[in-house]
Amino acid sequence: MASGEAILAHGSAAKRPGSPWLSGFVAATISEIKSLYREPAALAFTLGQPIVLLVILVAFDFHTTLPNGKVVPYLDVLVPGLIAFIGMTVGLNGVLFPLSRYKERGILRRVAATPMPTGSFVVAMIVSRLLIALAVTLITWIFGVYVFGADLTGSAVLLIAFATIGSLAFIALGILMVAFARSEDDVAPLMMLVLIPSILFSGAADRQPRPRPHRPRHRYPRPRHLVRRRDHPGRLALQDGVARYE
Amino acid sequence: MATIPAPTRESASHTAQPPALRVANLVKHYKKFEAVRGISFDVQPGEIFGLLGPNGAGKTSTLEIVTGLRDATSGSVEIFGIDIAHHRAEARALLGVQLQESDFFDHLTLKEQLEFLGACYGVKPDTEALLGYVDLADRPNWRLKQLSGGQQQRFALAAALVNDPPLVLLDEPSTGLDPTARRQLWSLIRRLQAGGRTIVLSTHYMEEAEELCDRVAVMDRGVIAGIDTPLALIQQLIDTGFKREVVVRDATLEDVFLHLTGNTLDGVSLDDARKED
Numbered sequence: 001m002a003s004g005e006a007i008l009a010h011g012s013a014a015k016r017p018g019s020p021w022l023s024g025f026v027a028a029t030i031s032e033i034k035s036l037y038r039e040p041a042a043l044a045f046t047l048g049q050p051i052v053l054l055v056i057l058v059a060f061d062f063h064t065t066l067p068n069g070k071v072v073p074y075l076d077v078l079v080p081g082l083i084a085f086i087g088m089t090v091g092l093n094g095v096l097f098p099l100s101r102y103k104e105r106g107i108l109r110r111v112a113a114t115p116m117p118t119g120s121f122v123v124a125m126i127v128s129r130l131l132i133a134l135a136v137t138l139i140t141w142i143f144g145v146y147v148f149g150a151d152l153t154g155s156a157v158l159l160i161a162f163a164t165i166g167s168l169a170f171i172a173l174g175i176l177m178v179a180f181a182r183s184e185d186d187v188a189p190l191m192m193l194v195l196i197p198s199i200l201f202s203g204a205a206d207r208q209p210r211p212r213p214h215r216p217r218h219r220y221p222r223p224r225h226l227v228r229r230r231d232h233p234g235r236l237a238l239q240d241g242v243a244r245y246e
Numbered sequence: 247m248a249t250i251p252a253p254t255r256e257s258a259s260h261t262a263q264p265p266a267l268r269v270a271n272l273v274k275h276y277k278k279f280e281a282v283r284g285i286s287f288d289v290q291p292g293e294i295f296g297l298l299g300p301n302g303a304g305k306t307s308t309l310e311i312v313t314g315l316r317d318a319t320s321g322s323v324e325i326f327g328i329d330i331a332h333h334r335a336e337a338r339a340l341l342g343v344q345l346q347e348s349d350f351f352d353h354l355t356l357k358e359q360l361e362f363l364g365a366c367y368g369v370k371p372d373t374e375a376l377l378g379y380v381d382l383a384d385r386p387n388w389r390l391k392q393l394s395g396g397q398q399q400r401f402a403l404a405a406a407l408v409n410d411p412p413l414v415l416l417d418e419p420s421t422g423l424d425p426t427a428r429r430q431l432w433s434l435i436r437r438l439q440a441g442g443r444t445i446v447l448s449t450h451y452m453e454e455a456e457e458l459c460d461r462v463a464v465m466d467r468g469v470i471a472g473i474d475t476p477l478a479l480i481q482q483l484i485d486t487g488f489k490r491e492v493v494v495r496d497a498t499l500e501d502v503f504l505h506l507t508g509n510t511l512d513g514v515s516l517d518d519a520r521k522e523d
Contacts, residue, residue: 027365106348114366
């Protein structure tokens with residue numbers, strides 16, 4: 001143990017300029033991001049979930065009718081919906097499970113015994129989850145628009161802004177729920193309590209995807225922009241009650 | 247409440263500076279349950295001070311108040327003259343803590359755990375020296391779950407030193423360890439004291455308190471039933487006319503265990519550990 005002799009005498013640690021608030025916040029944020037990419041299952045679920053959903057729904061080439069009667073490819077509705085869903089799942093999953101585990105195993109107590117303010121750790125949790133949610137949002141956007149050919153109308157900035165606000169809301173809700181969870185076992189039912197009403201009241205359940213009208217269903221998955229370029233360059237629209245390409 | 251004797255160790259007797267830890271009239275209630283009922287004691291710099299008592303005696307509550315994790319119902323706690331209730335961050339910067347039932351992150355390596363904790367104190371710890379001190383220098387990139395129970399406890403001790411604290415609190419540090427690992431831990435704690443640190447530990451192992459502590463406070467149902475050096479407490483008991491039924495045995499089962507298994511553990515021989523003792 002000779003290599004450790006230097007640590008025995010008090011006064012041996014090198015000081016780092018900066019407050020525990022800032023250095024603790026940076027260290028906790030990095031640690032939380034590491035917790036995602038060092039856990040292969042969590043990484044695969046977080047990053048892969050929206051892509052898998054996109055592949056499945058594009059494979060069936062569904063369409064849906066908007067409230068104004070317009071028939072659009074389901075993908076055009078799905079991508080913004082997925083982005084909202086990501087904010088919800090990353091916000092809730094990403095906070096509820098790890099934070100309740102830290103609480104149960106005394107890790108939060110250990111951190112609380114340091115001079116770093118508790119708020120610093122909480123902000124680190126929020127920032128790390130927000131960064132992850134925005135990264136997955138970006139991946140969904142790129143895959144949805146540029147690979148599968150979703151046609152998103154409206155402002156991209158607004159979409160990102162709403163994704164950020166939505167993620168923050170669910171992260172905050174997750175932190176609040178951990179305060180009530182006695183153990184990690186309590187977390188899943190608490191999460192369902194939020195997830196199910198959120199999905200039901202979002203309107204996603206009303207917008208049933210249907211097979212493309214007046215066209216045979218594809219028997220194999222094809223990215224939509226390839227289909228569109230080859231067959232019909234335009235958009236689907238209802239004309240006299242019949243869906244046609246414009 | 248017992249009177250507070252002056253510390254007997256020479257290193258602890260120069261007292262121009264405030265005590266390393268001063269607990270005064272400390273009371274802690276949990277609703278109607280009185281966990282701590284008006285205890286007072288001082289710990290002088292350089293001492294190893296033991297809080298002894300059965301489960302539910304109030305040891306952990308006392309240590310949690312000392313670390314600032316719980317607020318006292320009444321009374322005060324000062325660390326090197328700093329009141330933890332009013333200057334929490336400053337007082338915590340002087341404290342190294344090994345808490346009972348506290349864990350570390352699964353996804354970080356040993357080196358990263360120490361760096362993370364150091365950052366929480368605003369310091370950059372010498373992780374190589376810390377891991378070397380607990381004989382884990384060759385495993386900086388290991389995860390905690392890859393270590394044995396004894397190694398984990400030793401790592402927890404290293405983690406308590408990331409901020410180079412003058413006062414180290416250890417809450418039942420050797421619970422669950424086998425005799426050899428426990429003796430190794432004692433050796434590490436003694437070497438810390440030799441380096442000038444003050445150590446407060448709670449334990450329910452009488453042998454541990456007797457081996458390590460310069461003074462002990464015996465707690466029972468929230469009060470201090472006795473406080474003095476282990477030898478003085480034993481003498482006080484003998485003075486009352488107490489006589490223990492003497493059973494002379496040349497060896498115990500623990501001696502057998504150490505003889506059979508304790509020659510090497512993690513590359514450290516029991517003989518070496520005893521020499522250090």
